[in-house]
Amino acid sequence: xxxxxxxxxxxxxxxxxxxxxxxxxxxxxxxxxxxxxxxxxxxxxxxxxxxxxxxxxxxxxxxxxxxxxxxxxxxxxxxxxxxxxxxxxxxxxxxxxxxxxxxxxxxxxxxxxxxxxxxxxxxxxxxxxxxxxxxxxxxxxxxxxxxxxxxxxxxxxxxxxxxxxxxxxxxxxxxxxxxxxxxxxxxxxxxxxxxxxxxxxxxxxxxxxxxxxxxxxxxxxxxxxxxxxxxxxxxxxxxxxxxxxxxxxxxxxxxxxxxxxxxxxxxxxxxxxxxxxxxxxxxxxxxxxxxxxxxxxxxxxxxxxxxxxxxxxxxxxxxxxxxxxxxxxxxxxxxxxxxxxxxxxxxxxxxxxx
Amino acid sequence: xxxxxxxxxxxxxxxxxxxxxxxxxxxxxxxxxxxxxxxxxxxxxxxxxxxxxxxxxxxxxxxxxxxxxxxxxxxxxxxxxxxxxxxxxxxxxxxxxxxxxxxxxxxxxxxxxxxxxxxxxxxxxxxxxxxxxxxxxxxxxxxxxxxxxxxxxxxxxxxxxxxxxxxxxxxxxxxxxxxxxxxxxxxxxxxxxxxxxxxxxxxxxxxxxxxxxxxxxxxxxxxxxxxxxxxxxxxxxxxxxxxxxxxxxxxxxxxxxxxxxxxxxxxxxxxxxxxxxxxxxxxxxxxxx
Numbered sequence: 001x002x003x004x005x006x007x008x009x010x011x012x013x014x015x016x017x018x019x020x021x022x023x024x025x026x027x028x029x030x031x032x033x034x035x036x037x038x039x040x041x042x043x044x045x046x047x048x049x050x051x052x053x054x055x056x057x058x059x060x061x062x063x064x065x066x067x068x069x070x071x072x073x074x075x076x077x078x079x080x081x082x083x084x085x086x087x088x089x090x091x092x093x094x095x096x097x098x099x100x101x102x103x104x105x106x107x108x109x110x111x112x113x114x115x116x117x118x119x120x121x122x123x124x125x126x127x128x129x130x131x132x133x134x135x136x137x138x139x140x141x142x143x144x145x146x147x148x149x150x151x152x153x154x155x156x157x158x159x160x161x162x163x164x165x166x167x168x169x170x171x172x173x174x175x176x177x178x179x180x181x182x183x184x185x186x187x188x189x190x191x192x193x194x195x196x197x198x199x200x201x202x203x204x205x206x207x208x209x210x211x212x213x214x215x216x217x218x219x220x221x222x223x224x225x226x227x228x229x230x231x232x233x234x235x236x237x238x239x240x241x242x243x244x245x246x247x248x249x250x251x252x253x254x255x256x257x258x259x260x261x262x263x264x265x266x267x268x269x270x271x272x273x274x275x276x277x278x279x280x281x282x283x284x285x286x287x288x289x290x291x292x293x294x295x296x297x298x299x300x301x302x303x304x305x306x307x308x309x310x311x312x313x314x315x316x317x318x319x320x321x322x323x324x325x326x327x328x329x330x331x332x333x334x335x336x337x338x339x340x341x342x343x344x345x346x347x348x349x350x351x352x353x354x
Numbered sequence: 355x356x357x358x359x360x361x362x363x364x365x366x367x368x369x370x371x372x373x374x375x376x377x378x379x380x381x382x383x384x385x386x387x388x389x390x391x392x393x394x395x396x397x398x399x400x401x402x403x404x405x406x407x408x409x410x411x412x413x414x415x416x417x418x419x420x421x422x423x424x425x426x427x428x429x430x431x432x433x434x435x436x437x438x439x440x441x442x443x444x445x446x447x448x449x450x451x452x453x454x455x456x457x458x459x460x461x462x463x464x465x466x467x468x469x470x471x472x473x474x475x476x477x478x479x480x481x482x483x484x485x486x487x488x489x490x491x492x493x494x495x496x497x498x499x500x501x502x503x504x505x506x507x508x509x510x511x512x513x514x515x516x517x518x519x520x521x522x523x524x525x526x527x528x529x530x531x532x533x534x535x536x537x538x539x540x541x542x543x544x545x546x547x548x549x550x551x552x553x554x555x556x557x558x559x560x561x562x563x564x565x566x567x568x569x570x571x572x573x574x575x576x577x578x579x580x581x582x583x584x585x586x587x588x589x590x591x592x593x594x595x596x597x598x599x600x601x602x603x604x605x606x607x608x609x610x611x612x613x614x615x616x617x618x619x620x621x622x623x624x625x626x627x628x629x630x631x632x633x634x635x636x637x638x639x640x641x642x643x
Contacts, residue, residue, distance in 0.1 A: 328451025
């Protein structure tokens with residue numbers, strides 16, 4: 001194992017570990033403020049998530065969506081772009097998948113319908129991602145603000161379309177899709193019964209593997225990372241920064257959009273207003289804690305999914321809102337320790353002056 | 355439509371935006387990205403509710419709300435300035451944290467996951483249309499005060515210098531991080547007052563009662579090109595659109611979702627420079643080494 005690799009791993013692992021410790025301490029305080037024992041509550045949290053098949057299935061389901069949004073955000077960051085729009089890209093992806101699923105004939109082979117719906121989901125996210133990319137490349141508009149503002153615009157537009165044209169009366173969702181449904185895990189493994197986990201998880205793992213391959217084994221991915229580190233140097237080296245940014249935003253949006261199928265095709269079989277429910281924003285946390293590496297993203301997605309499901313498991317003792325506080329604490333602690341750890345390692349690496 | 359009721363309603367809607375956008379202007383002019391306005395507003399509203407509930411005094415509520423938002427502002431400041439954390443991430447974390455903290459303590463204090471009991475507040479006499487609320491007047495007063503602070507005082511000059519050319523400012527002996535700490539603290543208090551206004555105007559706290567107003571304020575800051583007066587005008591513009599939507603309810607000419615989009619679309623257009631380019635402070639988001 002090269003020392004360079006070890007240093008990278010150290011730099012990647014320190015901040016999440018620090019964050020976890022800080023979060024545990026904050027969690028202790030919150031639990032004690034409610035007059036409960038931290039040990040009991042943490043045990044309940046683990047039992048309710050990794051300790052039984054239903055809880056674990058729910059963790060896998062939530063981690064699936066977060067893997068997509070985490071990958072989307074991390075791909076953007078690798079290119080030096082902060083995509084805060086995963087929330088609306090996720091929604092747009094789910095919406096187009098549902099729209100196509102509504103239009104497809106039930107007689108079409110299921111696998112073909114699923115593939116078409118996956119493509120529709122990617123297209124939905126890619127369109128929403130392309131707009132801030134284009135505005136940045138063409139007009140220099142900062143992607144952070146544009147993606148935040150676009151979240152509101154896209155969600156309002158989707159709400160309008162569903163409310164005005166597509167909804168089932170008395171609900172906020174579309175009718176059920178006719179084809180393109182993705183089977184749940186409990187149809188293969190009965191123990192998962194009742195949990196929302198479905199085969200989209202395979203798509204998520206493939207997406208993570210492909211993202212890794214693209215970033216670290218393909219020329220375009222190398223260019224993307226070069227632009228992310230030093231746009232001027234990359235441009236000088238013959239890489240088109242504009243085209244790379246455009247590509248990164250489209251890919252990032254497409255990955256986030258694909259995440260929409262987890263709910264729409266795999267769980268409910270319809271698009272519902274507000275189904276993204278903050279998963280896009282949590283994708284930022286996942287990318288941050290996962291240190292923008294696909295493997296880290298998958299692990300971080302599992303972590304945040306555990307927290308979120310764990311909140312339900314402890315609700316009888318401590319309000320589930322505790323985990324929302326802890327999510328915020330983890331994000332803050334990681335964001336604060338990343339530059340510190342980097343600086344400390346740089347100091348340690350420097351040869352001692354003779 | 356009655357023009358008087360239109361204007362009074364527009365002003366009441368604009369006041370929280372005015373507070374929060376003023377906070378956004380001062381923090382961003384000092385070079386610190388302010389995406390946590392929503393979080394400050396929410397903690398401000400909750401702090402005010404706690405204070406007013408336990409003491410029965412709306413004014414103590416105001417102080418508690420300012421304190422709650424100040425704590426969150428300082429959290430953002432320490433993370434961004436001392437620890438050089440990514441300011442976009444910190445801002446988003448502040449918002450998530452504010453939602454979580456207010457929900458947790460709403461449950462702890464009032465055993466409810468949706469709202470607090472009725473609290474003391476300001477206004478309520480229907481004759482006054484909300485204009486008997488001193489915070490409303492304070493919100494209107496904030497605009498000239500902030501403009502004066504930014505353009506007519508040594509501190510305002512320092513804020514602008516630090517936000518544009520931190521190295522040059524530092525070489526003149528300005529303590530750049532102190533200027534930024536103060537600016538972010540003020541921004542927390544100001545945005546918090548926006549939330550205080552909401553809670554005391556409605557005489558209760560409800561879960562996520564700020565409902566995206568902090569982001570409308572962010573939009574107003576950018577659409578107003580980081581200038582206090584222009585940002586205030588943007589707040590009034592966005593509030594006017596919202597008032598129109600409320601007063602036209604039932605009238606299906608323009609779906610409400612399209613009116614909701616107006617602030618955000620205008621901001622995107624302003625950033626793209628179609629009508630006069632919005633250029634941020636030069637050192638915005640760049641932590642000093």
